[in-house]
Amino acid sequence: xxxxxxxxxxxxxxxxxxxxxxxxxxxxxxxxxxxxxxxxxxxxxxxxxxxxxxxxxxxxxxxxxxxxxxxxxxxxxxxxxxxxxxxxxxxxxxxxxxxxxxxxxxxxxxxxxxxxxxxxxxxxxxxxxxxxxxxxxxxxxxxxxxxxxxxxxxxxxxxxxxxxxxxxxxxxxxxxxxxxxxxxxxxxxxxxxxxxxxxxxxxxxxxxxxxxxxxxxxxxxxxxxxxxxxxxxxxxxxxxxxxxxxxxxxxxxxxxxxxxxxxxxxxxxxxxxxxxxxxxxxxxxxxxxxxx
Amino acid sequence: xxxxxxxxxxxxxxxxxxxxxxxxxxxxxxxxxxxxxxxxxxxxxxxxxxxxxxxxxxxxxxxxxxxxxxxxxxxxxxxxxxxxxxxxxxxxxxxxxxxxxxxxxxxxxxxxxxxxxxxxxxxxxxxxxxxxxxxxxxxxxxxxxxxxxxxxxxxxxxxxxxxxxxxxxxxxxxxxxxxxxxxxxxxxxxxxxxxx
Numbered sequence: 001x002x003x004x005x006x007x008x009x010x011x012x013x014x015x016x017x018x019x020x021x022x023x024x025x026x027x028x029x030x031x032x033x034x035x036x037x038x039x040x041x042x043x044x045x046x047x048x049x050x051x052x053x054x055x056x057x058x059x060x061x062x063x064x065x066x067x068x069x070x071x072x073x074x075x076x077x078x079x080x081x082x083x084x085x086x087x088x089x090x091x092x093x094x095x096x097x098x099x100x101x102x103x104x105x106x107x108x109x110x111x112x113x114x115x116x117x118x119x120x121x122x123x124x125x126x127x128x129x130x131x132x133x134x135x136x137x138x139x140x141x142x143x144x145x146x147x148x149x150x151x152x153x154x155x156x157x158x159x160x161x162x163x164x165x166x167x168x169x170x171x172x173x174x175x176x177x178x179x180x181x182x183x184x185x186x187x188x189x190x191x192x193x194x195x196x197x198x199x200x201x202x203x204x205x206x207x208x209x210x211x212x213x214x215x216x217x218x219x220x221x222x223x224x225x226x227x228x229x230x231x232x233x234x235x236x237x238x239x240x241x242x243x244x245x246x247x248x249x250x251x252x253x254x255x256x257x258x259x260x261x262x263x264x265x266x267x268x269x270x271x272x273x274x275x276x277x278x279x280x281x282x283x284x285x286x287x288x289x290x291x292x
Numbered sequence: 293x294x295x296x297x298x299x300x301x302x303x304x305x306x307x308x309x310x311x312x313x314x315x316x317x318x319x320x321x322x323x324x325x326x327x328x329x330x331x332x333x334x335x336x337x338x339x340x341x342x343x344x345x346x347x348x349x350x351x352x353x354x355x356x357x358x359x360x361x362x363x364x365x366x367x368x369x370x371x372x373x374x375x376x377x378x379x380x381x382x383x384x385x386x387x388x389x390x391x392x393x394x395x396x397x398x399x400x401x402x403x404x405x406x407x408x409x410x411x412x413x414x415x416x417x418x419x420x421x422x423x424x425x426x427x428x429x430x431x432x433x434x435x436x437x438x439x440x441x442x443x444x445x446x447x448x449x450x451x452x453x454x455x456x457x458x459x460x461x462x463x464x465x466x467x468x469x470x471x472x473x474x475x476x477x478x479x480x481x482x483x484x485x486x487x488x
Binding site for chain 2: 039040043044047048050051054055058060061062063064065099101102103104106111112113115144146149162166167169170173174177178180181182183184185232235236237238239241242243244272273274
């Protein structure tokens, strides 16, 4: 395993993530603008796409808020990179110094700013070991935190799920209505279902941060739910920026895990349209593929 | 829907003339303030001490910029965009009393703000969310920074702006809120589509 190659690829992915949004989300924004009928929403969506061009031309970040960095790293036998956190922290420090990232990570109680976008538990790295996997997958996502204000979690019960899951659907739709313009719509929604509270919360972030927003869930029941909920939420008229329009939601992404017979934990996690994330697959033999 | 070019300080009659959906561009000065700066103002007002800026006719922007310090000690603004305004809802009455006429942010605010808009004659303006490179083009200079010890996002940045926008009137001084009306219609539709 080439440690130097991995370090370089992780560094490059982080810089790529903070200077643009992933191609799938940009494509969905363009589609939303093409079919938008509300003039205010048209101007908001145009401003978003124009902002991407300005940021690119001026070599600036896309959004002033760097959000919160979480990474997912999966590895196989004998290819876990050494001291991955230091590599990520160095890249975060460099991106902060260059003005791509505003120093925004603080102690939760004293509110003291660390000045370099790292701190206790930051960056968060989620590790996954897959026996026999002959590559390392690394994805980093910077998720804005205004979007967090709309998030919700509920330990549902069989009775609360309701007939044809109407209770579950209402919980998700109502949460999207209450979030309205707060999570910088058009937003994406990650939903974790099952496990206990901690597991469903982690699944909700992983679903919206690591999947392409234009993919189709291989689980047919979840694929149908994702489509139904996205269409319903868009039909509510909330629109880009939350000031009215045809598209408030670019994607709904769900993940499930088995749970206990008494409960059904559900976590709803919003992601702003500024989907700053990047990912790479680095094979043991040195080949590299872009994931996001 | 009309388009307005306003210069700070903004008068009460100018603010009261703005209607839901109007488009506004601001020139003059904008003061950034978010959670921690609002807490500071509250403490100063309670103790009877002077505020760091004259807020009469002011534009308060719920935002924390990315600024880079230059070799000569001045600040260069890189990026600026709105933060989620609802966190500042507890200060609806206070900013009205302070004399602010334009509150700029994203996502809208609540009932207390709507009432204070009518009482004091100020409006809430929605900026395009996540458009920090574009909005930064309207900022001509950083005049100064107060409370830098709170951290870059939470400090009070006094920015010189020219045609800063576009900003859309999301809440006016006549009790109208685009956020409230959209939410009401959305809940009605959900009740129809997914009855319990």
